[in-house]
Amino acid sequence: MFGVTILGNNSALPAYDRHPTAQVITLNDRLFLFDCGEGTQMQMNRYKIRRSRIQHIFISHLHGDHYFGLVGLLTTMSMSDRKVPLHIYAPKDLELIIKLQVMASDSRLPFDLFFHPIQEAGLLVDDPNFSVSCFKVYHRIDAWGFILKEKRKPRKIDAEKVKEYPFIPLSFYERLQNGEDYIAPDGTVVKNEAVTYANVPSRSYAYCADTIFEPSIAEQIKGVTMVYHEATYLKDLEERAASRHHCTTVQAATIARLACAQKLLIGHFSSQYDNDKLYLFEEEAREVFPNVQLALEGVTYEV
Amino acid sequence: MFGVTILGNNSALPAYDRHPTAQVITLNDRLFLFDCGEGTQMQMNRYKIRRSRIQHIFISHLHGDHYFGLVGLLTTMSMSDRKVPLHIYAPKDLELIIKLQVMASDSRLPFDLFFHPIQEAGLLVDDPNFSVSCFKVYHRIDAWGFILKEKRKPRKIDAEKVKEYPFIPLSFYERLQNGEDYIAPDGTVVKNEAVTYANVPSRSYAYCADTIFEPSIAEQIKGVTMVYHEATYLKDLEERAASRHHCTTVQAATIARLACAQKLLIGHFSSQYDNDKLYLFEEEAREVFPNVQLALEGVTYEV
Numbered sequence: 001m002f003g004v005t006i007l008g009n010n011s012a013l014p015a016y017d018r019h020p021t022a023q024v025i026t027l028n029d030r031l032f033l034f035d036c037g038e039g040t041q042m043q044m045n046r047y048k049i050r051r052s053r054i055q056h057i058f059i060s061h062l063h064g065d066h067y068f069g070l071v072g073l074l075t076t077m078s079m080s081d082r083k084v085p086l087h088i089y090a091p092k093d094l095e096l097i098i099k100l101q102v103m104a105s106d107s108r109l110p111f112d113l114f115f116h117p118i119q120e121a122g123l124l125v126d127d128p129n130f131s132v133s134c135f136k137v138y139h140r141i142d143a144w145g146f147i148l149k150e151k152r153k154p155r156k157i158d159a160e161k162v163k164e165y166p167f168i169p170l171s172f173y174e175r176l177q178n179g180e181d182y183i184a185p186d187g188t189v190v191k192n193e194a195v196t197y198a199n200v201p202s203r204s205y206a207y208c209a210d211t212i213f214e215p216s217i218a219e220q221i222k223g224v225t226m227v228y229h230e231a232t233y234l235k236d237l238e239e240r241a242a243s244r245h246h247c248t249t250v251q252a253a254t255i256a257r258l259a260c261a262q263k264l265l266i267g268h269f270s271s272q273y274d275n276d277k278l279y280l281f282e283e284e285a286r287e288v289f290p291n292v293q294l295a296l297e298g299v300t301y302e303v
Numbered sequence: 304m305f306g307v308t309i310l311g312n313n314s315a316l317p318a319y320d321r322h323p324t325a326q327v328i329t330l331n332d333r334l335f336l337f338d339c340g341e342g343t344q345m346q347m348n349r350y351k352i353r354r355s356r357i358q359h360i361f362i363s364h365l366h367g368d369h370y371f372g373l374v375g376l377l378t379t380m381s382m383s384d385r386k387v388p389l390h391i392y393a394p395k396d397l398e399l400i401i402k403l404q405v406m407a408s409d410s411r412l413p414f415d416l417f418f419h420p421i422q423e424a425g426l427l428v429d430d431p432n433f434s435v436s437c438f439k440v441y442h443r444i445d446a447w448g449f450i451l452k453e454k455r456k457p458r459k460i461d462a463e464k465v466k467e468y469p470f471i472p473l474s475f476y477e478r479l480q481n482g483e484d485y486i487a488p489d490g491t492v493v494k495n496e497a498v499t500y501a502n503v504p505s506r507s508y509a510y511c512a513d514t515i516f517e518p519s520i521a522e523q524i525k526g527v528t529m530v531y532h533e534a535t536y537l538k539d540l541e542e543r544a545a546s547r548h549h550c551t552t553v554q555a556a557t558i559a560r561l562a563c564a565q566k567l568l569i570g571h572f573s574s575q576y577d578n579d580k581l582y583l584f585e586e587e588a589r590e591v592f593p594n595v596q597l598a599l600e601g602v603t604y605e606v
Contacts, residue, residue, distance in 0.1 A: 064408060093403070101367065
């Protein structure tokens, strides 16, 4: 399972029961939170997201509609007696903002909170099963995009075929998954292809929250499976989009096309469009990049 | 019009689509906000509260479920190009918390924000038409209750009767409302009762958010028209209430009775009770104080 659940798809002014930005990414049994606008914890209740499974939170930039729900979420985790450590990756000023609010309530978190200030593009988390890296995007203030990549072994073990070679020790299976042949102590060789088959390729998800149109972003996310890119306005408002450091539908779709992504998800819709107008976002983006979907709240999109 | 609209009636952990504490008090054409939990601005959208009319916000204490919606509300006011000044009355640490978040977004508010740190019991606002004062309540951290009083003139002018005395100048009407007789330049006396009648008495609303049971609070709010008092637990959990610096139904009702209030509103229900259990709160409180109502979200209660 590798999916993206949208908790908020609106731009800064909440409207039409749409919420500020937050996305939960599920990768097998792990959850990741990308941005955490006001009300995220209530949206998690509504859509049955298990807070306790989140170990990594990534905040793209310090406009309130991307993080004002964070301290409330931490407080609720705290009252739920969480013990599991939590890692937050965000622009550095957020650390003091969190600390002051925890201190003002005269409380302390019952779990370890590790704050990782984002200072340059590169790898943020490197786990045996996934990695997360960040890259610069271009908004009014310091802002970052993120790429979450799963790590799959290149080969999968064929359970039926491997039974024919009971002398291969279990401890060697990981090396089989990595493509090695097995050579027994007596010199017998079992070719890798005899007991494995090719795994599906690793998938990746790129998250580009608030940014002005900047084609170099496509280079940063080249070849991702799915990209989320903000599309605050319809294409006729390209000037307004630029003046506010945001993008249009066509610009978001252009990034996905330049990046040779397989799928595009668009969101961060301006409050000037009611829900009946959102289909236009999809129509316009589709002209440039056919495999596009609207980021709708409560919906999970498979990467 | 003097009414209280409930935007959030739940204790700290959001549950059952109940929200953290926030109340809007309407006094004629003015709105006052008492506490501002996460999601308050969305609740204002839902219940058609006009943000622009709020000029005074009062924060009882710095637990997040009473103020985590504040900076989001300020940001939205800012994006709505508000020009009207805003006054916030709160424990002093909130000022830096607000400033840091405004600074982190590299923006400034387009309206004057006056922060008034609450340091001692007494008068906070004294307007010709109303006053707001604060008094100490007893929670785990520094916490305050508020009393909003309307100021009515003691007499109202009888429009029919005053027509019979056309020589009374309009400029004297305010003095008539204050109970004075009119003495004309030729010595003619118009007795006050001839042209006025007694106004209804001024009403008042006391707000006691998170507090342990403390009978001296009743002295502070003696004779208020309506009191809101937190009732986090049913009466069987009196020990738990005390250990968490909260109250039960019976304790809230006892404060209303000791204060000789006319009406009681109870809220801040613990997340351990689902909506089907709330009627028990009303039943239990009614045994001690008959004129009690549950603070239900979206409902306006007349003071």
